[in-house]
Amino acid sequence: MPTFHTASEEETIALGEKLARELPARAAVLLIGNLGAGKTTLAKGIVKGLGVAAPEEVSSPTFTLIHEYGAPPKVYHVDLYRLDRAGEAARLGLDELFDRDAMVLIEWGERFPELMPPARIEIRIHAGEGDHREIEVRCITI
Numbered sequence: 001m002p003t004f005h006t007a008s009e010e011e012t013i014a015l016g017e018k019l020a021r022e023l024p025a026r027a028a029v030l031l032i033g034n035l036g037a038g039k040t041t042l043a044k045g046i047v048k049g050l051g052v053a054a055p056e057e058v059s060s061p062t063f064t065l066i067h068e069y070g071a072p073p074k075v076y077h078v079d080l081y082r083l084d085r086a087g088e089a090a091r092l093g094l095d096e097l098f099d100r101d102a103m104v105l106i107e108w109g110e111r112f113p114e115l116m117p118p119a120r121i122e123i124r125i126h127a128g129e130g131d132h133r134e135i136e137v138r139c140i141t142i
């Protein structure tokens, strides 16, 4: 899959909308990148593109750990940043989410690779100069 470039928050949201149309509706999608890279911003675009919430309704699940959008949920948005140990993350029951007919967006999932499904999509966001971001989408099949 290709590598994209954005130059503003708005462009990253627009890219998320485009990816929402191209990615499988049911998938584990790891959003990988440093703090402030734009993982939550891209999630806003994907949620918007799937038509389940407006970007301003999407906030970081840093403290709440899991947000869901749609009824029944079409998107789960997970943030594992605050969790230190795999045991804590394991108790979230992510496997149950992966079994659902929904897209599961996961920030900091790469910290707990053993909890991630082998078939997944990895989106890496690299911050460049200023507002520039390089966004690489990779589908990992088994």
Ligand code: ADP
Pocket: 006, 007, 008, 009, 010, 011, 012, 033, 034, 035, 036, 037, 038, 039, 040, 041, 042, 060, 107, 130, 131, 132, 133
């Ligand atoms: P993360 O979830 O990776 O920690 P956020 O999406 O919460 O990051 O925050 C990204 C920050 O970077 C926001 O303040 C956003 O306005 C800013 N930003 C600047 N340029 C971009 C861009 N091209 N794409 C996404 N966010 C950008």
Ligand code: MG
Pocket: 039, 040, 041, 060, 079, 107
């Ligand atoms: Mg975030």
